[in-house]
Amino acid sequence: xxxxxxxxxxxxxxxxxxxxxxxxxxDSTALLLACAEKWPGRVCAFHVHHGLQAAADAxxxxxxxxxxxxxxxxxxxxxxxxxxxxxxxxxxxxxxRYEAFQGLAQEDAAPGAIENIAVAQxxxxxxxxxxLALSRGAGLPGLSAMPAQWARDGLRYHRPLLDVxxxxxRDWLRARGVAWxxxxxxxxxxxxRNRIRARLLPALAVAFPQFxxxxxxxxxxxxxxxxxxDELAVDDLTHIGLPPxxxxxxxxxxxxxxxxxxxxxxxxxxxVPSAAQLQELLDQVAACTTRGHRIRLKVGTGFVExxxxxxAWYNP
Numbered sequence: 001x002x003x004x005x006x007x008x009x010x011x012x013x014x015x016x017x018x019x020x021x022x023x024x025x026x027d028s029t030a031l032l033l034a035c036a037e038k039w040p041g042r043v044c045a046f047h048v049h050h051g052l053q054a055a056a057d058a059x060x061x062x063x064x065x066x067x068x069x070x071x072x073x074x075x076x077x078x079x080x081x082x083x084x085x086x087x088x089x090x091x092x093x094x095x096x097r098y099e100a101f102q103g104l105a106q107e108d109a110a111p112g113a114i115e116n117i118a119v120a121q122x123x124x125x126x127x128x129x130x131x132l133a134l135s136r137g138a139g140l141p142g143l144s145a146m147p148a149q150w151a152r153d154g155l156r157y158h159r160p161l162l163d164v165x166x167x168x169x170r171d172w173l174r175a176r177g178v179a180w181x182x183x184x185x186x187x188x189x190x191x192x193r194n195r196i197r198a199r200l201l202p203a204l205a206v207a208f209p210q211f212x213x214x215x216x217x218x219x220x221x222x223x224x225x226x227x228x229x230d231e232l233a234v235d236d237l238t239h240i241g242l243p244p245x246x247x248x249x250x251x252x253x254x255x256x257x258x259x260x261x262x263x264x265x266x267x268x269x270x271x272v273p274s275a276a277q278l279q280e281l282l283d284q285v286a287a288c289t290t291r292g293h294r295i296r297l298k299v300g301t302g303f304v305e306x307x308x309x310x311x312a313w314y315n316p
Contacts (some may be wrong), residue, residue: 002123002212003163009034012160014116016042019105021097022067023047024059024181027120029066030169031161033178035118035245044073045119048100050093055184060217062181067149075104095255102153109238115156121146122161122169123212127204130195137275144223145216165212180237181282232256233263240270243310246288261311269313285311 020032022045036043047063049056060076067074077100105114126145133142148159161169173180189195202212236256240248244264249257258278265271273281277299284295288306295306302315 002165002168004168005030005034005164006163008160008164009038012038012158014118014158014160015156016116017114018043018046019075019101019114019117020199021046021048021101021117021119022063023183024062024066025120025122026170026173026180027122027125027161027166027181029178030173030179031118031120032067032072033173033176035072044075044114045102046104047074047076048097049076049078050096053185055181056219059181059183067176075107077104098152102155105155115154116158116161117155118158120161121159122164122166123216124197124201126162126219127201127212127215128193128287130219131196131200132193140222140226140229144226145219149222163212163216184204229259230263231261236260237264241310243307243312245310246285246306247309249285249311250288254282254286257285265300265304265313269300269302269315271302271313271315273299 016039018035018039020028020035020043022028022032024047032043032045036268045067047060049060057124058105063076064074079096101117105117127171129145130143134147136142146159146162150157150164185191186194186197189198208214236252237244237260240252240260242264244261249260252260261281262273262278265273277297281295281297281299281304284297287293288295293306295304299313302313304311304313306312
């Protein structure tokens with residue numbers, strides 16, 4: 001049935017001082033309050049004003065008032081999180097948040113050097129992420145859902161609540177008489193994640209009461225399998241070279257070619273090919289048996305092309 005907030009916090013031992021990503025919603029309110037009580041004077045809050053809805057100013061004001069009552073320093077960053085044509089709104093907002101967190105962590109006003117940030121995704125968010133990945137036909141990286149820890153831009157991020165159901169957090173806040181804000185977009189079922197939350201999670205709770213735990217185990221298995229594939233890709237890259245030499249790439253099985261090319265594009269160029277793009281690239285690699293064979297394919301956000309004996313990726 002998942003963990004309680006108290007259990008999750010007992011196991012959570014990040015580096016201090018700690019920043020908590022605080023939106024004003026129930027999950028981040030519970031995390032901020034629990035962290036502030038466990039490490040008094042060593043916690044600050046980061047709030048990102050996305051500027052995407054009229055209620056954003058009210059969210060910021062709520063956060064300021066709550067942090068003032070709590071005695072927790074609050075740092076606010078206003079960003080333009082509007083998405084570009086062809087970019088998903090969720091991806092644009094996520095990118096803007098990471099940039100904001102990096103800037104906030106470097107502010108002199110923050111208490112000490114902030115290197116650790118806690119974010120409040122919980123067990124229901126993890127299930128939603130896994131179901132979204134399944135609905136999109138994702139591979140192992142998507143099925144691995146959200147990691148409990150990861151590093152980005154010199155910062156260490158933590159998700160200590162991934163085993164705690166959302167209802168447990170809300171019950172904990174109500175018992176303490178603590179208010180939070182509700183994002184009105186969370187009820188808009190034009191977004192797939194909201195439809196999953198409103199329709200699928202209640203049905204899963206009836207049909208499979210332990211679904212949060214079992215789904216979490218499946219995600220963990222997928223993550224473990226992906227780590228093995230990453231290790232294999234690193235070994236294969238030492239053989240085929242960087243950038244990948246076509247002749248050496250052709251000595252691998254098609255599955256290993258796909259794995260190492262996906263790894264190369266993701267790690268070296270921060271781009272992810274679609275399934276169709278990757279299959280076309282593999283076909284072109286297989287057909288590349290003469291000096292005159294030309295490869296230039298749209299892959300991810302740029303192009304893969306043949307440059308002599310190797311493959312190169314560029315973003316024009």
